[in-house]
Every structure is written in structure tokens, then in C-alpha cells.
Amino acid sequence: MNHLTDEDLQKYLDKDPELNKTEVDRHLKNCDQCRQNYMVYKQLYAGLADETGFMLSADFSESVVSRIRKKREKTYSFFESVLLAIAGLFSVGILFYFTNLGDVLLSVFKKNIQDIEPFLRGIGDVLGGNLTIFIFAIIIIILFGVADKLIFQIKHR
């Protein structure tokens, strides 16, 4: 028999059923060169199966669980805020519907508008349009900004 190849020796150590084990055993008994190669492979296999050095910190599993817990709490607090906001809006809506608070606030709003009228009129004149439309436009822009921020937060959570 010729010398054993690297493939033969690897198959032998892998216990590959395709290999004629008896023949390899016999050859290894009589051939110093192949036996040495085999021994080196055997050492290599032992080294590759060595588990030394694979160490994580002792509280690894606890840290992962604590990360999950924090994430959960964050999500809960977000939904809590959304629910609170909805509840708040709903309450205000009910209040406006069943009382005359809306009229009161509108009169306050109108009064304030009149107070800052000279300043806003200047801007309105520059824009050449109706002042009320200008104010509503600002309010709509702010509302869009808030909605956009909320959508961004939900998407990236």
C-alpha cells in the first residue's frame, strides 16, 4: 500500500464509513512516516475540540434578560403615553361638547388675537392674505410636525 494521504487520515479520524479501516490500521502499524502524520492530526483534532477560552461574564444571561425587560418597559411607557393622550383628547372633546367651554375659549382666543393683531397684521400684510388663514396654517404645520414625529418614533421602535 502507498503512503496514506491527508484525505485518508482525516477520513480515518472522522470515522468515515467509506474508508477501509482495517487496511489503514495495518498500514499505520508498519509505517513510521504515516504514523507520525496521523499523530499530528490526532493532536490537531484534540486542539480543535478544546473548549478553553470561551468564557462569557458570569451574569451574561441576567444581562440579556435585563435588556429585554428595559426594552419592554420602554414600549409599555410609549403605549401608555399614547393611550393617555387619546384619553385626554377624548375628555376635552366631551367637555367641549357638553359645556360652553368652546365658546369661552374662542372668545379668549379672539381677544388675544386682537391683542397681537398689530404685530401679526404686519406679517399678514407682507403675505398679502387673510390673517386667520395664516394662523391656521401655522397650527396645521405644528400638528403635522407632531404627527410626523410620532410616526417616526413608532417606525423606529
Next chain:
Amino acid sequence: MDQERPLVEKILNGDLQAFQQFIEKYQRLVTHMVFRMILNESDREEICQDVFLKIYQNLAKFQFQSKLSTWISKITYNTCINYLQKKKALLYDDLTIRENESDSAVFDSRPSNLDSLKGEFPLPDESAISQEVSEMLYVELNSLPAQYRTIITLYHLENLSYDEIGEITGMPMGTVKNYLFRARKLLKDKLLEKYAEQEFVK
């Protein structure tokens, strides 16, 4: 496979203590893969944490159609590959050049050729591997591209079959066998070179 179902169900019902048990059960597998694939020691533990967070987030998608350990290995493998791609690390490499270099190094550094040296120097006890050789092996192993290191780890540390390794890495079985053979031959040559060198120094 069904033994794992109750634990998984507990986790899906929000039981974090069950997930802690799950981590302790599969920590060894994830650590082996991450530690062999990621060479930067300071990033390893965080990557292991990320792997388990991904497992937690995707556990509901696991349908018990494969082994849970294979599914975990796939997540670990993909997490490490993403990390390595970001770091532009070497994933694949043709080992032929290194194989040739290794052969010629042995020839050049000896008074005679490799064949004549084989069988002439004593090897240490077969079960014991010296600290020096172990360290050398660690260095050589880490110099291999990540894919080779992964395959070696899954085969030698996790005792997985070629099929399972192929399923985890997405490589055909032939490639898995070929990578494994070439990496081991290269490492064996390095080891042989080391033993010959030690004897030559004496």
C-alpha cells in the same frame, strides 16, 4: 425537538425566567461560534447578547421544522457575518497560496526535505498538547478566513454533520467538506512544522 417546545411556549407567553434558562442552555453553542468568528475580544460579549435578543424577537417564527440548535446557529452565523461585513473582514479566501507557502516553509527551514523529516522527530504524548503548540494553533486558526473557522467550530466543537453545517452556512455539502479538509491540512502542516522546528532547535 419536542422537548424544547414547552420551554419555547413559556417564553412566548412572556416568561423571562424561562428565557434565562434558554440562554443558559444555548449559551455554549452561541459562544463557540461567536468567539471563533469574531476576533475582536471586546465585541464578542455584545454580539452574543445581540444574538439572544434576535432569538427572543424571532422565536414566534420558529415552527419546529428543524432542530432548534440549527436555527440558533443560523441566527448566530448571520449576526456574525453582518458584523464582519461591516468591519470588512476576510470571509472567504483561497487557501491554495497559504498551503503552498506552508509546504515550502517546511522545505526551506530544514536541512532536508519534509518527507525525510517525517518519522524522525519525536512527538509529545498523543493526548497532551503543549501550551506552546496550543497557542500556535490558536494563532493559526485565527489567521484563517471566518468561514473556515466557522466550519471547523461547528464540526469539531458542536459535532454537527456536513448537512447541518451546510444548512447553517448556506454552503453546499461539497464546499463544507472541501473547506474543512483544506483548513485541517493547512493546520496540520503548521503543526508538523512546529514540531520539526522544536526538534531542530534541540
